[in-house]
Amino acid sequence: MEAGSRLPTKWPVLGMIPGFVSRLHWRESTWCFHDWTTEVLREIWLHLLLKGPWCSGMDILGTSDPANIRYIFNANFANYPKGGQFLEIFDILGDGIFNADSDSWKTQRKVANSRMPRFWRFVARVSREKVEKVLIPLLARAAEHAAVVDLQDVFLRFTFDTTCNLVFGVDPGCLSPDLPSVPFANALDDAEEVLFFRQAVPMGWWKLLRWLQVGEEKKMVLASETICNFITGRISERMDEVAKVRQDKEVPMRLEVQLDAGRKRHLSTRQVDPVVFGADDLSSAIYLEAALFESLRLFPPVPFEHNGAARPDVLPSGHKVDPKAKIVIPLYVMARVEGIWGKDCCDDWKLKHEPLYKFLSFNSGPRICLGKDMAFTQLKVVAANLLHKFHITVVKGHVEVPSLSIILHMKHGLRVNVEKRV
Numbered sequence: 001m002e003a004g005s006r007l008p009t010k011w012p013v014l015g016m017i018p019g020f021v022s023r024l025h026w027r028e029s030t031w032c033f034h035d036w037t038t039e040v041l042r043e044i045w046l047h048l049l050l051k052g053p054w055c056s057g058m059d060i061l062g063t064s065d066p067a068n069i070r071y072i073f074n075a076n077f078a079n080y081p082k083g084g085q086f087l088e089i090f091d092i093l094g095d096g097i098f099n100a101d102s103d104s105w106k107t108q109r110k111v112a113n114s115r116m117p118r119f120w121r122f123v124a125r126v127s128r129e130k131v132e133k134v135l136i137p138l139l140a141r142a143a144e145h146a147a148v149v150d151l152q153d154v155f156l157r158f159t160f161d162t163t164c165n166l167v168f169g170v171d172p173g174c175l176s177p178d179l180p181s182v183p184f185a186n187a188l189d190d191a192e193e194v195l196f197f198r199q200a201v202p203m204g205w206w207k208l209l210r211w212l213q214v215g216e217e218k219k220m221v222l223a224s225e226t227i228c229n230f231i232t233g234r235i236s237e238r239m240d241e242v243a244k245v246r247q248d249k250e251v252p253m254r255l256e257v258q259l260d261a262g263r264k265r266h267l268s269t270r271q272v273d274p275v276v277f278g279a280d281d282l283s284s285a286i287y288l289e290a291a292l293f294e295s296l297r298l299f300p301p302v303p304f305e306h307n308g309a310a311r312p313d314v315l316p317s318g319h320k321v322d323p324k325a326k327i328v329i330p331l332y333v334m335a336r337v338e339g340i341w342g343k344d345c346c347d348d349w350k351l352k353h354e355p356l357y358k359f360l361s362f363n364s365g366p367r368i369c370l371g372k373d374m375a376f377t378q379l380k381v382v383a384a385n386l387l388h389k390f391h392i393t394v395v396k397g398h399v400e401v402p403s404l405s406i407i408l409h410m411k412h413g414l415r416v417n418v419e420k421r422v
């Protein structure tokens with residue numbers, strides 16, 4: 001394949017790594033790393049073979065070819081496990097489902113899958129309540145005071161509160177009116193940026209930094225500590241509560257009374273504001289769904305997928321892969337390739353079904369995201385209610401730059417003005 005003009009120069013010994021790393025540092029410009037990879041892949045049509053330094057084991061095949069993706073995620077799924085390299089990079093996730101392969105993955109997926117309907121009901125109820133009691137009042141106050149709101153920060157807090165409620169049974173109140181600082185959420189952001197860095201440089205490099213505990217890896221140490229402290233704190237609180245409940249003989253009756261009070265409260269809130277949409281009200285909101293799908297296509301929350309091959313193989317595009325190479329699928333880029341989505345790939349949306357190996361935002365094949373319906377329900381409840389009650393506009397001059405992280409978010413948040421609809 002001919003090297004395109006935007007491709008980094010291939011140096012003896014160092015390969016393309018100097019040019020690649022320098023692109024990582026164009027952070028402040030709107031011409032960000034994602035845009036650069038989009039231009040490169042457009043120019044050389046779907047595939048990019050990035051040569052890492054000599055003997056570094058960091059050759060990367062970037063592909064956005066739907067035929068390859070279908071092959072890797074579906075047809076020859078067994079040959080493309082997460083693999084040892086992935087496990088080392090994502091060590092912070094332990095041996096949970098995201099890192100697991102083979103039998104351990106199968107067992108964890110089965111267990112998680114069986115819990116999803118219950119989780120879905122919980123998240124649907126809690127999301128509606130939180131929208132009504134916290135999110136709408138918060139934006140109404142901002143509208144009254146003509147205050148600028150960082151909508152990305154608000155949504156992160158919303159998700160964080162509902163997720164903690166689901167996982168630990170407690171709402172940490174990150175969305176309370178004073179918007180308290182959330183060290184755990186900041187630590188997660190830091191960890192996600194370090195995980196991106198680890199994927200972008202040779203393994204020996206980040207391991208050396210980790211050993212020396214400097215730079216990005218120092219950031220990871222601090223982030224891991226904060227994350228561990230938060231999780232162990234919530235678990236021990238929960239265990240204390242459970243122990244208390246076990247000792248208390250009157251609990252069954254009390255619980256019943258509490259549940260009944262909860263039900264009544266729920267009924268009474270419905271009476272207070274009947275114009276707050278819940279999951280059931282939105283089940284046939286197909287235009288809203290299409291708009292959300294389109295946003296997730298253009299701005300995939302997981303902007304890259306990363307795989308390795310267990311055995312040497314040849315992809316449908318003819319590219320050879322060997323077990324030492326990394327295969328990277330750039331989702332952000334895929335959404336902007338005309339050959340995949342047509343001429344209007346960047347600025348139009350259509351109401352039609354597309355195969356999941358083209359729309360990869362929730363992954364595809366046997367490892368498809370288990371929380372897709374849950375996430376979608378939450379997105380619909382939040383979007384429908386806010387759009388119904390408020391007119392929201394991005395602050396003039398706000399610069400939108402994606403951060404370099406394994407999760408796509410805006411480096412400077414999303415500053416908006418909010419007005420109540422009349």
Ligand code: HEM
Nearest residue numbers: 097098109301302361362363367368369370371372374375
């Ligand atoms: C907009 C929100 C979400 C997006 C875009 C999303 C996207 C994804 C993606 C891309 C993967 C594949 C990751 C990989 O292995 O490389 C994944 C896996 C997964 N997701 Fe989600 N996800 C979302 C929300 C959720 C929620 C709310 C849950 C559950 C509570 C969830 C549960 C999972 C699980 C368990 C897996 C692992 C599946 C497996 O490896 O078998 N996700 N998700």
